Amino acid sequence: MNEASATVVAERVRKTFEAPGGGPLRAVDDVSLRIRPGELTALVGPDGAGKTTLLRMLAGLLRPDDGALRVLDIDVTRDPQAVQDRISYMPQRFGLYEDLSVQENLDLYADLHGVPQAARRERYARLLEMTDLARFTGRPAGKLSGGMKQKLGLACTLVRSPDLLLLDEPSVGVDPLSRRDLWKIVQQLIDDENLSVIVSTAYMDEAERCAQVFVMHQGRLLAEGAPARLTARARGLTFTATPPADTPARDLQARLIDADALIVDAVPKGGAVRYIRQPDADPRALDALLGGVARQARPEELEDAFMMMLRQHQDAGASAPRMAHDRADDMAQAAAPARNGGDGPVIVVRDLVRRFGDFTAVASTSFEVARGEIFGLLGPNGAGKTTTFRMLCGLLPATSGHLEVAGLNLRTARAQARGRIGYVSQKFALYGNLTVRENPEFFGGAYGLRGQARRQRVAAMVDQFGLDPRAVSGLLPGGYKQRLAMAAGLLHEPEILFLDEPTSGIDPLARRAFWRAITALAQSGVTIIITTHFMEEAEYCDRIAIQDAGRMLALGTPGAVRAQAGGAGAADMNSAFIAIVEQGRARAAGGQA
Incomplete structure (x- = not known):
């Protein structure tokens, strides 16, 4: 891919801040990357990885200290306004005016972006339909739920049709239903308008939707590639262990995660424990750790590879909170x-x-x-x-x-x-x-x-x-x-x-x-x-x-709640949550009819 066809080209970009109390804080440290047009691209990494700083530089809101950065074939350092005229950027805390109605917020942002009156009616209708906010145009933004506020923020960001959309953790702090709705909107924009989207996220299931994933940690780029290629790093290392009925999955999870010489990661799911073994784990020691617990191999996922990368980075000397069993x-x-x-x-x-x-x-x-x-x-x-x-x-x-x-x-x-x-x-x-x-x-x-x-x-x-x-x-x-x-x-x-x-x-x-x-x-x-x-x-x-x-709507053990969800909803707690809420809303709507 040549530079002219790339949406973003970064060469050894750095950004350093003065940390409170003295000393440099390298928020983005020697990052080089190329992002293709017309695709959904993810920046993933934990809090403090540098994702927000990089997005703010792409938006022309921060100036790199070193390196070269081109966005839409424009040198963003020399001409940030030219970039800002062609992009839309939704930060983590989007500035809605809570005393204004949904419609008034849309009008305000259309005025700020100079959207012609003739273009507004069609644009508003499309955005309100996608976000399911058409029924709430007269409601003050402050009276909306958290998920609805996020959808209104996205609609305000898109009152003009950009060449590039930057989204900084758009689904943080919202429930699974709202998160699903947000992603439907983003995917529809990509499909219908061939829009280039760069999104930062801490959710690996969101990153799996993307064509290209860049993994960041402590300002540096750890890995990049298609989700399938990154996921392959965990191949052959992922398993599920099912404890006896009288043993909570979290107790088995605690035992496994304490054995960091044998186990990379372990989390409870669906009454069992999904774990990643260390590549060089001693099989006999692993058998002794698991005892008679039933276990079987499972397909690797992007989150498995992500946790392996973070653990390797930590073990190489980077600081990260770690809680040993005795502690x-x-x-x-x-x-x-x-x-x-x-x-x-x-x-x-x-x-x-x-x-x-x-x-x-x-x-x-x-x-x-x-x-x-x-x-x-x-x-x-x-x-x-x-x-x-x-x-x-x-x-x-x-x-x-x-x-x-x-x-x-x-x-x-x-x-x-x-x-x-x-x-x-x-x-x-x-x-x-x-x-x-x-x-x-x-x-x-x-x-x-x-x-x-x-x-x-x-x-x-x-x-x-x-x-x-x-x-x-x-x-x-x-x-x-x-x-x-x-x-x-x-x-x-x-x-x-x-x-x-x-x-x-x-x-x-x-x-x-x-x-x-x-x-x-x-x-x-x-x-x-x-x-x-x-x-x-x-x-x-x-x-x-x-x-x-x-x-x-539901009260019981995780297993009982998954059983109540029934069908596809019983697969995991995320699916169960969505199924139970949708079933409850359908019953409420039926009762009102």
């Missing part, structure tokens, strides 16, 4: 709660209702959670799960119903109940300018810990989570930030730990380590309540609840 168990012992209230359920919810004006966000929901259980709260964007989660945490009062947490009625003893609860939010909510030691010291005071007892507790938790007490919190990698947030949330030895999408945007290696720690905490008696949009993470749960439109 996770020590952590759980340090965080083990004092037992209160006997062996009954630690959370009791009866006929819970929450209304905002005439809108019912949660409608007559009931369930219980046992001590030491991992309970997943799932649902599409706007389903009511965040409202339920906030009520369980004591952050939002219920309109009606009974809500008991750690043996305390949240209607009459909310402050007392909070003392038995730990909380880790989706976004890093600690103080970035404080050190690793100073953050838990501050929060320990808020939990009522004082003097020597607080200092000892902080020191123990910082040590057990493998953190440097002198490090500046805001400069930690994503996985270590989550460890720090966990340490702060567990300082006061809570009985219940609430995790609100805790692994969103962090390195897959860190995500595995994070769940290894969660498994150990549950085994020590801590009750875990978690929300997540990663359906694979639902497989770690003892039970899950799926909500939509404020109503409970």
Whole structure:
């Protein structure tokens, strides 16, 4: 392919920032690549890989420090405006105006891009049809669900017809249904308009749709090629192990992932554990590790190859969060709660209702959670799960119903109940300018810990989570930030730990380590309540609840929920989630007809 026919040509491109606290941060480090026109191309890699910085340079919003960069045969360094006139770029946090309606947002972006009035009617009609927003043109953008906001952001990005579309993790933070809808829209644009699209993503199933994949990590390009060619790196190394019926898949997964000399990666799925063995693993040692567990070979996938590349990069000396078996168990012992209230359920919810004006966000929901259980709260964007989660945490009062947490009625003893609860939010909510030691010291005071007892507790938790007490919190990698947030949330030895999408945007290696720690905490008696949009993470749960439109659609073990989905929906949790939500919406529509 010659340069004139390439959509993007990068030659040894570098971009360095001054890191807070001093020292260079090489966001993009000596990257060379060529991207073909009329195709869907993926940039994949964990948080901090350099994907966003590279996309911003392609969009002419950042100037490379070194190297040559041409976009649509234009030198983007010399003439960024010429590039911007021909591309559309949707960043991770697209700037919708929440007080304006869907139609007003479209009009505003059409005005900003100088779209002629004569071209707007046809363009709007096509975009509204593709995004299924035609019924909501008068609704304020702030009243849309997260998935609908993403679709409106994409529509606003496309009010003009570009030669190149840049999408920076468009499906992050949205549910599987919304993610599926977004990808239908993108594929339709490629098919109908021969549009060139470059998308950054952390989802390997999305990258598998692409013609070309570039794997980035810590600013460097690790590999490139068609998905099938990259996937071949894992050939002959991928297996499924099925534990006995009385053994949770997550317990087998924890055992396998601790044996990093034999196992590259392991994740629970469909009641079994999918694992990748090390290429040079000793067969006898592997047999001893697995014991009598039934196992069989399975076809390799792009995610398998991706995890192998990340692990190899880590083993070659790059830093990444890693949680060994003894560290996770020590952590759980340090965080083990004092037992209160006997062996009954630690959370009791009866006929819970929450209304905002005439809108019912949660409608007559009931369930219980046992001590030491991992309970997943799932649902599409706007389903009511965040409202339920906030009520369980004591952050939002219920309109009606009974809500008991750690043996305390949240209607009459909310402050007392909070003392038995730990909380880790989706976004890093600690103080970035404080050190690793100073953050838990501050929060320990808020939990009522004082003097020597607080200092000892902080020191123990910082040590057990493998953190440097002198490090500046805001400069930690994503996985270590989550460890720090966990340490702060567990300082006061809570009985219940609430995790609100805790692994969103962090390195897959860190995500595995994070769940290894969660498994150990549950085994020590801590009750875990978690929300997540990663359906694979639902497989770690003892039970899950799926909500939509404020109503409970499914409640049970992952296996029971997959069985409820039936047919093709029973294949995995992602398919089950989509099937159950669609079945629930069909029943609701039938009831209204």
